[in-house]
Amino acid sequence: MAGSVVRLARGGFHDECGVCAVLGHPDAANLVYLGLYALQHRGQESAGIAAFDGRELRAYKEMGHVADVFDRERLEQLSGWAAVGHVRYSTAGDSTLVNAQPVVAKTHRGQLALSHNGNLVNAIRLRHDLEQQGAIFQSTSDSEVFLHLLARSKAPTLEAALVETLDAAVGAYSLAVLCDGRLFAARDPHGFRPLVLGRLGEAWVVASETCAFDLIEARLVRQVGPGEIVELSGEEPRVLRPAAPGPHAHCVFEHVYFARPDSEVFGENVGMARERMGGQLAREHPARADVVVAVPDSGVPAALGFSRESGIPFVLGLVRNHYVGRTFIEPRQSIRHFGVKIKLNPVRSVVEGKRVVLVDDSIVRGTTSRKIVMMLKAAGASEVHLRICSPPTVGPCFYGIDTPERRELIASAKSVEEIRAYVGADSLGYLSEAGMLSCLTSPSESFCTACFSLDYRVLDQEHAEVIEKHKR
């Protein structure tokens, strides 16, 4: 036995999906492929594209990264002027190819492909009802429910059937739907997940984040409004269901961690919002220290903001290995903090004898933070002051983010002081919820902060009871 295989820990919160679609371009699948590639951070488990050429809908899905799943031959097979794609992250139990998206089917409404980012809170109930009526499910994903509702709807037109279907769905959904060459984009009335519309010449483009537009040189037109269902065909989006009035519930974690710093999400740039949060963090939890060190790469913008506000210099005290694969073979005689060490290396010359402010975006289980603090101290840091650029995460997400169960969230059971002691930091400060929201342009009430506040805006009966129990 040469050692044990270490699957790199995914201890944090993970987004479940990225969506991209193109209508009206001869290279539709190729553009969607590039869009997905720009959205790869939203899901690394599977990737898929369905394309339509006016006659036939062809799809290819596989476990793996976009760049590995698709090669030239496969893209060439996905010919046509319309395409819809998806990248997916999922929990272990369900990470099978059958759950990969877009979900595709032949129905009496025609050939259908659908990409979904989000989670329905009434999925189990809908699914049970459909099965009782004889529906056959291929997957365990929420997203297949949409297909069956559409196939069974008695509504006279596809548009009506789509509105009827989405009216039945409760929870979070940002969708791109391709049906017989017509492209629809839709978002749930709370607007949990982002979804933007753009144009590339005459073609329409839909994506989860604007970074997908940047790569393919599409122009941002506007967000799909919360609750809005639009068909994309002519010069203007044709509205099938109008946007819902607020207050909305945009996921604040997109700004804290998920979205790429170069994206505009919910109307503002993510990286700059993170920098402002880092500045606010420095005001709320200043530290006497010599250097500011970020946990790369997600902690960098906040660390720069902290450094600027505090005047403490930002240094490269942790270096990230950019060639990290999926699994590593650990030697029998175990290395301390192996999983973290394979990704991050503290730089002794930089931190030795220094008081370090360590900035990260969030703490989930606490194990990774603990390892990083230990590593910095082993590399000679005299003090480590941990600063977290969001409030303590105390609750799971039911709206499309793959989170650990509540009891695995360290902040759900431990006080800040207990967490500080556990991770071994000399001090620990979390950004306040009010502070965090004050750094964003949209009004505070338009964000969902349920993972920090347990204030879940939409819940199925069953979930609600669980949450109530936790609050008590």
Add this chain to the structure above:
Amino acid sequence: MAGSVVRLARGGFHDECGVCAVLGHPDAANLVYLGLYALQHRGQESAGIAAFDGRELRAYKEMGHVADVFDRERLEQLSGWAAVGHVRYSTAGDSTLVNAQPVVAKTHRGQLALSHNGNLVNAIRLRHDLEQQGAIFQSTSDSEVFLHLLARSKAPTLEAALVETLDAAVGAYSLAVLCDGRLFAARDPHGFRPLVLGRLGEAWVVASETCAFDLIEARLVRQVGPGEIVELSGEEPRVLRPAAPGPHAHCVFEHVYFARPDSEVFGENVGMARERMGGQLAREHPARADVVVAVPDSGVPAALGFSRESGIPFVLGLVRNHYVGRTFIEPRQSIRHFGVKIKLNPVRSVVEGKRVVLVDDSIVRGTTSRKIVMMLKAAGASEVHLRICSPPTVGPCFYGIDTPERRELIASAKSVEEIRAYVGADSLGYLSEAGMLSCLTSPSESFCTACFSLDYRVLDQEHAEVIEKHKR
């Protein structure tokens, strides 16, 4: 046709090899695998490990990254307490498996495995002589020459044969040699490439850079001296050939670009040297600007140094996609600056209307710099002042770095002003050679700066003539 495949341009200088070896540890191959993984930046084309268990030498080599080449099964087959490994980068023509290392052979001296970083300047001559004597070569790599010299040496002992062999080799070599369970480390008298010795408990470790030690928790003992040949077995390295007196010729490009910022190379930390160079660059070529933007990731330390010295804030104006694969399928209707865009995205909100100082480590052909400048301007930057943290690169490397031919180096034919005009920057400043060397701890004369100065310390007759012609 869905588009053309874009193999991501590797327009710059590329290191040719990383070396790692372990003696005296039951998990030798597993540790070498991790060491190579930390050295992956030194060569991404092939990876290989040979291991010895006291009876048999087993080797596995394949094209690809370390994490893809080796899985648990393969590492388990490489059982034994001694192992030597290699990662390789090479030019297109020779990138075949047969050139992958370690080179391995059965000779009358026993079973031999050898990993080499560097290039011999007299390789063609040595090879020709050996072939005339009946030697059969399997590869086109320099490194096989060592094997044949060792196999043919009439010297009475392995040690003597090794000294005789290395005395015949002229040029750059940092070597780890495993022969029947004995491990040797050696470096050419000029010390072109780095090589360090470390210990992990009772075991000996050899590696190109200290970052390999950090990951496996080995302790740095010292560098292998230029010209030194040592056998590693007891408590102290046994010196077969002593270190050569200076002046040496350490590759300054290791500090400029190649080595990882967390490594100690030629006795000092790389990242901190880069930061000092960035500061010196700010002194030599100040700029009136609003923000400092790095070309990630290699330009980041220099940009931080520039920012600190100049007081101009460092911002994340270019975001790097961390999921870049090897090739990408470009749509038929080409995207401007596709190759760069797939890796880097300018952040409009950050640079719009700003005067930007753009910091990079070097300019090779100029094409990438030009694309980045264009992208920043398209994203709204009002001015772009390009600052390069090394002198103009005017000559190829004969000592182990894969460089374009001289005529492809933009600085070999164009003046600084011409380069500025070509890349479209508003101003351009290169760090001076003296300024660069002043930021390093070792004396200036101990570095090879041939790619900047054409001052080649060691040349075969043939190379020398070519260079002379260029100088005129």
Add this chain to the structure above:
Amino acid sequence: MAGSVVRLARGGFHDECGVCAVLGHPDAANLVYLGLYALQHRGQESAGIAAFDGRELRAYKEMGHVADVFDRERLEQLSGWAAVGHVRYSTAGDSTLVNAQPVVAKTHRGQLALSHNGNLVNAIRLRHDLEQQGAIFQSTSDSEVFLHLLARSKAPTLEAALVETLDAAVGAYSLAVLCDGRLFAARDPHGFRPLVLGRLGEAWVVASETCAFDLIEARLVRQVGPGEIVELSGEEPRVLRPAAPGPHAHCVFEHVYFARPDSEVFGENVGMARERMGGQLAREHPARADVVVAVPDSGVPAALGFSRESGIPFVLGLVRNHYVGRTFIEPRQSIRHFGVKIKLNPVRSVVEGKRVVLVDDSIVRGTTSRKIVMMLKAAGASEVHLRICSPPTVGPCFYGIDTPERRELIASAKSVEEIRAYVGADSLGYLSEAGMLSCLTSPSESFCTACFSLDYRVLDQEHAEVIEKHKR
């Protein structure tokens, strides 16, 4: 260009499926795997197994041969005491993984896996009705229709739903159905395709042919009767629908070509039936000749029968290459009769100067026969008398065999003399339908001979019209 790829022509009739299932054995999937391996001749395009362990149904399907699709790891994942498997051959248009079997689904009746050999004549109509009701189809195969009918049936019990479902299906079906750990075997009322029941200790086994039982050492109990639906659980099969009264319509082509010579099919041994047919062929179409040569391997039993009856010695005049892969790269300068030559080589020493009786089971398009006759003459045969051990094939099969279209069947348009001239034989004799049936134990009226006689016993309206047109 090194040449063109020759996909080995599959010019003849091809069976579409083999079915195997096991209930009540701890190694169920492993036994099914071996059973499928023995049934590999019934379908080489895809293979699949679904297994149930009392809690979960797991399935694995892939394009390719049984031995390539399954390895130890995959079989181990298919744990459980019940399993159902399938091998499939299909026409080019539909040869996609999505059509591979067993078809599997989660329904409100539980987890279902179904393997089907045969074709429904009312599949398109059933499918259309189901789609109108909102059913979502994943594949283009008939077999998925069964799943939807089962899922939608309002019948109170699974048994009743199964009977209702099969009552709605018209055409050919031999089925193994696994539902929540209960195993059912069923056959259409005409008994087109074979299906046998066996026992291995306490376990029940179902298979298309008895050769599957031989390999796993199961004991043949009896055939599933035409029209019968049985549940296998206790000591005796529990009959849900009794066998239908005759006359039945057993596919005579199973005896002519499809089934393995070591199988018992429709109650008698296949190889011996073929030998008797060969004898009958010698009586109907004697030949003045020196040697009898078989087209290996399917023509061998008939050739032996012919030789025995005629007294003309059987010789190995055509040698088959047993290492034939799926495709071959033909050189640019084409070889005559390449596709056949890669499989068969005439032996000059054996046939030179000889009058040869060449025995084959059937002629479909005539192209292969022509090539073989040519090859034998080129190898020196002075005369070639072609004897075919079945009547001229004039019609397609609608009951589960993949046949060319009618116009591609040489005998549908040409007289025997025209065929003889086309293939270049000195004489040509086909076995008569009456002669063929006289060699079988069951009464003549119990066989379907539609491909020879155009006497289709079961047809959907649409098919019937096509056939009528042909007859005129």
Add this chain to the structure above:
Amino acid sequence: MAGSVVRLARGGFHDECGVCAVLGHPDAANLVYLGLYALQHRGQESAGIAAFDGRELRAYKEMGHVADVFDRERLEQLSGWAAVGHVRYSTAGDSTLVNAQPVVAKTHRGQLALSHNGNLVNAIRLRHDLEQQGAIFQSTSDSEVFLHLLARSKAPTLEAALVETLDAAVGAYSLAVLCDGRLFAARDPHGFRPLVLGRLGEAWVVASETCAFDLIEARLVRQVGPGEIVELSGEEPRVLRPAAPGPHAHCVFEHVYFARPDSEVFGENVGMARERMGGQLAREHPARADVVVAVPDSGVPAALGFSRESGIPFVLGLVRNHYVGRTFIEPRQSIRHFGVKIKLNPVRSVVEGKRVVLVDDSIVRGTTSRKIVMMLKAAGASEVHLRICSPPTVGPCFYGIDTPERRELIASAKSVEEIRAYVGADSLGYLSEAGMLSCLTSPSESFCTACFSLDYRVLDQEHAEVIEKHKR
């Protein structure tokens, strides 16, 4: 655990190589590929082709069957008008890619590729001497010795070096050598292994057996004579070393088992020789029986001969599965005679109650024969009379056949009666050596029968001593 993997037993004698080469055809590699495919029975472990286009020699070798190793892309890369290929079988210990052929090297004589069928008896000695002189061996195969001898020869011309090299080699070799576009064919003075010359238009072809010529439509010119070395270029082979006078030592096992029945080997057809041997066997060991059954496929010609001579009808009592893969997963509860059963199935209807003459080509370890006899009895055979179409095999082969060690050969330790008892047959008869040789056209003294007679014509000192000990 789903069961254990059964690697199909290769209990018998196995040929070690097939050789094929083409000179002077634009599709050289493609033709060699087809030739190798026809020679696949001579070695299934690895396949390789080297091709030369006037400038460069390119080679591709891989473990596996010819049809799997080469696809169109690979053949296209092997462009040129000259090519040499090889299929290899080897014992487990050495079955690594490094031993695959053709062996290829760059030497001062130019680029060399060599394919070898046979074994040298002085290989170890030659190898040791070469290693002492500094030669580096890549493989453990005999064939690499030729390369080093050629590379080191001081002879002034390539021809002279080739003669010098082959004069130094003792044992069995049939060779095709390609050196800088010149093709040589050579055979050892005893002519152990076959080698034939042919023409395809203007091109020259070399192959181990004539069946390779049949497929590519080349015309047999003549055998390469024992001891002959020829260069193929003009209209006639240019003889570098003339054929050696007899008596020669042609391997009689080529006729008994190895060669394909459609090949001409040592000047006569293999299948017909086997049939004659079967007739002779019937005369030497008649049996009172009802049917003759062959062990397919190698026993078929002899069984036909036995049947014809004895008048006992030949029947298909054992059916072979033509879809046998390399390994099979056996269920935990083992099946009797699994390894044999997966390949062969006895037909109960054919053998039940019958006295069976079972004809096979040879018995090596006896385990397979025992299983087949058992299976036939279990299927109802009342008596099984085993007839072997060669003498008892008592010694290993040193001339190119992979044989078990002497102590594993059942006939080296047991009498015929003991073997009969072990395999469970009712009677056992072996063909006599004289009888076997009487069926062949060439004089008896021109065959090597060492594996039957221990009369080794060529031995190195070391081998000789081992054999002497055995004889005593």
